[in-house]
Amino acid sequence: MESEGASASGHGHGSVGDLREAETASAAEVATLVEPSFDENVLRALCETDCGVQLLLDRIKQSTISCKEVAVFLKKRAALEDEYSKQLQKLARTSSADYSAASEAKGGSFVEAWQASMRIHDTMAEKRSSFAIRLNEMSEELQNLVKEVEKNRKATKDLSTRYERSLQESETMTEKAKARVEMTAEELERLLLQKEGESLKDNAMQTRSPVNGKRVIGKAVAKGGLLLKGKNPQNLQRQEDDVRARMSAASDTYRKVMIETQAIRQEYFNFQLPRILRSLKECVDEIDLGTQYHLSRYAFLTESIVHDEATTLQPPEDRGPRSLGLKATMESIDNRADFRTWMDLYVYAHAGQNSRAPRRNGPEEDGFLPPIAALQHQQHVAASSPGPALAHLPKARPTFGIDLTEQMARDDVDVPPILEKMCEAIEKYGLDQQGLYRIAGTHLKVNKLKDLLDRDLDAVNLDADEWRSEISNVTSALKAWLRELPDPVITQALYQDFIDAARNENERARHIRLHERVNALPDPNYSTLRYLMGHLHKVVQHSELNSMTVQNVAIVIGPSLFNSLNLQDTSLQNKAVETILEHYTDIFVDEAEE
Incomplete structure (x- = not known):
């Protein structure tokens, strides 16, 4: 016992x-400290x-x-x-x-x-x-x-x-x-x-x-x-x-x-x-x-x-005059001014095309002008008329729709002058613009600018208020010039090579393969791409102001550089442009220094 x-x-x-011992072992799991306010x-x-x-x-x-x-x-x-x-x-x-x-x-x-x-x-x-x-x-x-x-x-x-x-x-x-x-x-x-x-x-x-x-x-x-x-x-x-x-x-x-x-x-x-x-x-x-x-x-x-x-819908007044709310934005539509502008442009574009319409001027005022006077009158109308009214006049040095190699050989340049002209204006007036390149310009003004550039590139003043105040018209014209090239900057012959290189999931491998494809471009295409990427590199450096990151720029520029109808490759086209732009210095600048 x-x-x-x-x-x-x-x-x-x-x-x-x-x-x-069990309590000590589980002290980390069981809270035993009591707050003073318990x-x-x-x-x-x-x-x-x-x-x-x-x-x-x-x-x-x-x-x-x-x-x-x-x-x-x-x-x-x-x-x-x-x-x-x-x-x-x-x-x-x-x-x-x-x-x-x-x-x-x-x-x-x-x-x-x-x-x-x-x-x-x-x-x-x-x-x-x-x-x-x-x-x-x-x-x-x-x-x-x-x-x-x-x-x-x-x-x-x-x-x-x-x-x-x-x-x-x-x-x-x-x-x-x-x-x-x-x-x-x-x-x-x-x-x-x-x-x-x-x-x-x-x-x-x-x-x-x-x-x-x-x-x-x-x-x-x-x-x-x-x-x-x-x-x-x-x-x-x-x-x-x-x-x-x-x-x-x-x-x-x-x-x-x-x-x-x-x-x-x-x-x-x-x-x-x-x-x-x-x-x-x-x-x-x-x-x-x-x-x-x-x-x-x-x-x-x-x-x-x-x-x-x-x-956002109605910003405070202290945000400045450019911060308009939704209601103020809709109220800013001026239908009367829009109609007047449209009417003037329509008259300029279609005047004299309807031969059956009643004629306001008699033959003594219009139909029987002397040959020299008629030519002077025609030139006067052309000088004072925008866009479509100039379509019947001869083009001095066309660039839209002209092969890139042909343009550069004709002008004896390393970079297309139209590209330099528009990029300089965009860098001068648009780097701080929200949604640069993403926001489309007004269709009529873009067509007018294209026509003026096609007719006399040197005579177009992009510093004029008409163009610098709405820089989206210039960016849209630039993208149109890229799209209308017969053979795009990324040539059709090398298209599949660029797409295959963009498929690489490894970032380093994708960079190297695309670098090789860029070097394989013809000289006119290479120099054009090099200049354009340098311009876009400046745009990305101001992304805090314009919200255009590398990804955003690639999305809006990629289709214009490839100009392909294959919509299934759109994401790969964007990835290729994104990678080239991210490694701009390594691909173009360092190589040029060597």
């Missing part, structure tokens, strides 16, 4: 030590209840479910915002491009207002895209919070379970030790009664049964049983000594186990339970406050995006 008691005692001490009254009330731990565990489960629902909502809202931004951006850019390609659409203030409104919609789409990104980030943060809190909840629950099990095992051992003491005490009591019964024999208090002739023990002895029947006094004494020894050992074991149980109980209720409750309460506070923070942040971002859209 002593060894059994010692074993039980050792088991009790081992359990407490193991729990302490409500001690709440902690005291939880300690006094029998279900404080389970109460907090269930509360954490509720909070995690709520947090998950918020995270799912934010993720779905982000998906909606992202899809909305993509569709709005696609609509704005497609509408802008389609209108620019519509040759018979209205020009003047209408096209300017229309393109400006599309830029406003594009800006709104970009802000919605940023909003979607922020919502996705918040959703991921909440999901991570849920994982962390559930991890801490499980670790704290396991720790609490181990302490409770240890206390229950110790209490069970105490009950068993107490039962041994009581059983040994009863055995000693029966032995003493039996012994007392043997002493009554000498006093003639024992009688024989008249029935069977056997000895009858008194009631006190009969109550204890006949365990020691036939025992002599020496055996009785030895039995008494043995029972008393076992009684003493059982009492010592019971006392020792009871002290250990009281120590474990005090440690659990006075130290471990409050720490466990504090840890669980901190988990509740962490997930509740985290959820509320992200909900408040969501509300703030929602208000901010609505406010940003409002300021």
Whole structure:
């Protein structure tokens, strides 16, 4: 019994030590630090209840479910915002491009207002895209919070379970030790009664049964049983000594186990339970406050995006006269001025083409002019008429639609003069223009500029207010010149080689292959591409002002350089131009220095 008691005692001490080691090992997982603002009254009330731990565990489960629902909502809202931004951006850019390609659409203030409104919609789409990104980030943060809190909840629950099990095992051992003491005490009591019964024999208090002739023990002895029947006094004494020894050992074991149980109980209720409750309460506070923070942040971002859209639609006055809102942009359309301009251009373009129309001038004023006077009148009309009115006059040095090699051989130059002229004007007046090259010019003005450049390149003054104030007309004319080359800058013969080189997923390999293809271009095409890429390199260097990054420039210039009808290769064409432009210095500048 002593060894059994010692074993039980050792088991009790081992359990407490193991729990302490387990608590130390999981200290990184279970938060035990309590904020100074922790409500001690709440902690005291939880300690006094029998279900404080389970109460907090269930509360954490509720909070995690709520947090998950918020995270799912934010993720779905982000998906909606992202899809909305993509569709709005696609609509704005497609509408802008389609209108620019519509040759018979209205020009003047209408096209300017229309393109400006599309830029406003594009800006709104970009802000919605940023909003979607922020919502996705918040959703991921909440999901991570849920994982962390559930991890801490499980670790704290396991720790609490181990302490409770240890206390229950110790209490069970105490009950068993107490039962041994009581059983040994009863055995000693029966032995003493039996012994007392043997002493009554000498006093003639024992009688024989008249029935069977056997000895009858008194009631006190009969109550204890006949365990020691036939025992002599020496055996009785030895039995008494043995029972008393076992009684003493059982009492010592019971006392020792009871002290250990009281120590474990005090440690659990006075130290471990409050720490466990504090840890669980901190988990509740962490997930509740985290959820509320992200909900408040969501509300703030929602208000901010609505406010940003409002300021985009109607900018404050302190942003300057160029920052027109959507309503002011639409109101800037001047139909009367547009119609007057259109009427003048139409008359210039179609005057004299309808021979059946009534003639305002008589033959004496028009039909019978002397030959010299008629020629002078024709030249006067040509000089004062824009665009189409000059179509019937001979072109001095045409460049649009003329082979690149032929142009440069004719003019004896290394770079086409028309390219130099337009690039210099664009660099002088357009590097800070938003959407340079991306925003199309007015169709009629672009055609007029093409006609003037085709007729007398040197006589065209691109510093005039007509061209510098709307630099998009110059960029559109430049792209038209590239598209109308019979053989594009990236020649048809080398087209597939450029496309194959652009397919390389490895950036370095793609750069090397495209460098080789550029070097394989004919000299006129190589020098033209080199000059154009140098110009576009300057455009990209001002991307903070014009929003034209390498990718944006490649998208708008790529089709003009390749001029291919194969739409499936559009992304590869853009990737080729993007790579060449990114490595402009390595491909052109360093090679020229060598």
